[in-house]
Amino acid sequence: MSESKEKVTEISQLGEFGLISHLTKEFPLTNSTSLLGVGDDAAIIDTTEGKEILVTTDLLLEGIHFDVRYVPLKHLGYKAAVVNFSDIYAMNGTPRQITVSLGVSARFTVEHLEQIYAGIRLACENYGVDLVGGDTSASRTGLVISITCIGDVDKGKAAKRSGAKETDLICVTGDLGAAYMGLQLLERENSVAAQSGDPDFQPDFSGKEYILQRQLKPEARKDIIEKLKEAGIVPTSMMDVSDGLSSELLHICKSSDVGCRVYEDRIPIDYQTAIMAEELNMNLVTAAMNGGEDYELLFTVPLIDKDKIDKIEGVKMIGYITKPELGAAMVTRDGQELPIKAQGWTAF
Amino acid sequence: MSESKEKVTEISQLGEFGLISHLTKEFPLTNSTSLLGVGDDAAIIDTTEGKEILVTTDLLLEGIHFDVRYVPLKHLGYKAAVVNFSDIYAMNGTPRQITVSLGVSARFTVEHLEQIYAGIRLACENYGVDLVGGDTSASRTGLVISITCIGDVDKGKAAKRSGAKETDLICVTGDLGAAYMGLQLLERENSVAAQSGDPDFQPDFSGKEYILQRQLKPEARKDIIEKLKEAGIVPTSMMDVSDGLSSELLHICKSSDVGCRVYEDRIPIDYQTAIMAEELNMNLVTAAMNGGEDYELLFTVPLIDKDKIDKIEGVKMIGYITKPELGAAMVTRDGQELPIKAQGWTAF
Numbered sequence: 224m225s226e227s228k229e230k231v232t233e234i235s236q237l238g239e240f241g242l243i244s245h246l247t248k249e250f251p252l253t254n255s256t257s258l259l260g261v262g263d264d265a266a267i268i269d270t271t272e273g274k275e276i277l278v279t280t281d282l283l284l285e286g287i288h289f290d291v292r293y294v295p296l297k298h299l300g301y302k303a304a305v306v307n308f309s310d311i312y313a314m315n316g317t318p319r320q321i322t323v324s325l326g327v328s329a330r331f332t333v334e335h336l337e338q339i340y341a342g343i344r345l346a347c348e349n350y351g352v353d354l355v356g357g358d359t360s361a362s363r364t365g366l367v368i369s370i371t372c373i374g375d376v377d378k379g380k381a382a383k384r385s386g387a388k389e390t391d392l393i394c395v396t397g398d399l400g401a402a403y404m405g406l407q408l409l410e411r412e413n414s415v416a417a418q419s420g421d422p423d424f425q426p427d428f429s430g431k432e433y434i435l436q437r438q439l440k441p442e443a444r445k446d447i448i449e450k451l452k453e454a455g456i457v458p459t460s461m462m463d464v465s466d467g468l469s470s471e472l473l474h475i476c477k478s479s480d481v482g483c484r485v486y487e488d489r490i491p492i493d494y495q496t497a498i499m500a501e502e503l504n505m506n507l508v509t510a511a512m513n514g515g516e517d518y519e520l521l522f523t524v525p526l527i528d529k530d531k532i533d534k535i536e537g538v539k540m541i542g543y544i545t546k547p548e549l550g551a552a553m554v555t556r557d558g559q560e561l562p563i564k565a566q567g568w569t570a571f
Numbered sequence: 572m573s574e575s576k577e578k579v580t581e582i583s584q585l586g587e588f589g590l591i592s593h594l595t596k597e598f599p600l601t602n603s604t605s606l607l608g609v610g611d612d613a614a615i616i617d618t619t620e621g622k623e624i625l626v627t628t629d630l631l632l633e634g635i636h637f638d639v640r641y642v643p644l645k646h647l648g649y650k651a652a653v654v655n656f657s658d659i660y661a662m663n664g665t666p667r668q669i670t671v672s673l674g675v676s677a678r679f680t681v682e683h684l685e686q687i688y689a690g691i692r693l694a695c696e697n698y699g700v701d702l703v704g705g706d707t708s709a710s711r712t713g714l715v716i717s718i719t720c721i722g723d724v725d726k727g728k729a730a731k732r733s734g735a736k737e738t739d740l741i742c743v744t745g746d747l748g749a750a751y752m753g754l755q756l757l758e759r760e761n762s763v764a765a766q767s768g769d770p771d772f773q774p775d776f777s778g779k780e781y782i783l784q785r786q787l788k789p790e791a792r793k794d795i796i797e798k799l800k801e802a803g804i805v806p807t808s809m810m811d812v813s814d815g816l817s818s819e820l821l822h823i824c825k826s827s828d829v830g831c832r833v834y835e836d837r838i839p840i841d842y843q844t845a846i847m848a849e850e851l852n853m854n855l856v857t858a859a860m861n862g863g864e865d866y867e868l869l870f871t872v873p874l875i876d877k878d879k880i881d882k883i884e885g886v887k888m889i890g891y892i893t894k895p896e897l898g899a900a901m902v903t904r905d906g907q908e909l910p911i912k913a914q915g916w917t918a919f
Contacts, residue, residue: 282672364712
């Protein structure tokens, strides 16, 4: 929010309905199921034989879920949309439509909202999703972003949290902990900037582009869902890693009434994540297990799918599902079993 | 929020996931299309042959859309759900599922949230809707309620804003302006209470129960949608009256590229609304045309349906659709034509 020299249009100049049509005019409907978009009492979505509908929603509040002092508004819009797409992929589905509601306080101008919507539009283009509704209203206080995403999945093929079975393999995509380390970096540079008192302070992000991008512009694993489908694999359970691997593993164990073992030395971690943890003197495995906001996929598959999984790039087997009596534990490098505890980021 | 002598449970005692399961445990899934509800990455909704899906969403912010000083939390929950159902009915559809996201500031306890959810549950029971998702998070500031409603409608039978045709009859259900007058009453009594400085001040609402109820506990016109279906009527256009009749008429005229004439002496107004307007020295017709929050249905039907409409109790014909060149106007009791202007309540 440092674009003070740019054009400034007060929201009141457009009014509520003018604002909505201004912000949404460059969102074409591209999905065949999007029958009616923004501008009526409700959007109309066609149904397709053999499909079930998926619905997920996220409420993002300034000061709790994001900080506009160091998150560019376009990135914020992009991320707000993508994290919803991620929830649909995590059901083994495809996101098709979103609605976006914004609550904006007086310090926001039309140009600020244009940036948020530019980010949402880019996300919609990248993932083939249509904006079909929502509203914009004043907020007494901070920025509020509420997004609902509608998707579809082949009947009976949705991957819930509750289907993991004993001996299933536990798989995770990409690498973990980078988004959390990116957040630590942003917070450190922000506090250095504040202490320096220099308005032209330039943070030093060189060599740390990956962890920054993971925090500011995460991607949802559309590619993995497509590869699983091609390989004929339906995960027995699946979630996206938003609160942290520990928290998600416990969700799956509780919902499926199973236990699990994951191996410390199998947790995928990028070298930038490791370097940043070293720099900040933080425990790397703790960051990877509890960091959150990675939006990677955590899923389980039957043992019989092991060879197929081996062939999919970007997926790593990190452990296996056990009887419930054995509980959820991490096996350390020296063979010890440490109970997994949820230390995931929580909004309270 | 004056229940300070009641039991107090801090939200942090339950944690985010504990809180959600505590608040949602008494919401059974009753619709056959609700395949999976709260507790996964997304809800799963079955599709039905011959149906289209409707999606609407509303973001309600404390201090902008409601004031907890004089709105009981249970009523707030009820109304927040019902206004979404109303949007689905306004498409000629049936609401089936909702998701509810809450942002709550530190001054709210678990018991406060239970009241909000009790209101939502009552609304869900009354209208046959299932709660299937949502989340709850901390808010730095006020209470935030974001509800998305999913409904369905027979393929091709959705009533948009854009289908009104010249000579169509304009109909409205119930009566208008009462919710607005109820709000005026609440605000007056609240300011009298503040001025009196008496903590035991009892507002005087006798003889004003109807307008109060219209403001605090509005109902959606499920009954009318059912009667229209029984009568074989598909409105050419329809909206619910949330921002005020003037504003909604202009939406239909703009979307349908038509004009309209409505007769001042046909606008349905309850006598409590009239008495309150008199007491507050406000123009009654202005209140009825621009008040908003009535959640009645405004719709148009072909002339040929006139006899059928005459037989439906609770529906009143107030005018007709014209060529676009004639604009939108109200015909006063003395035969003058006054252009209709949007003075509806706006959130900016």
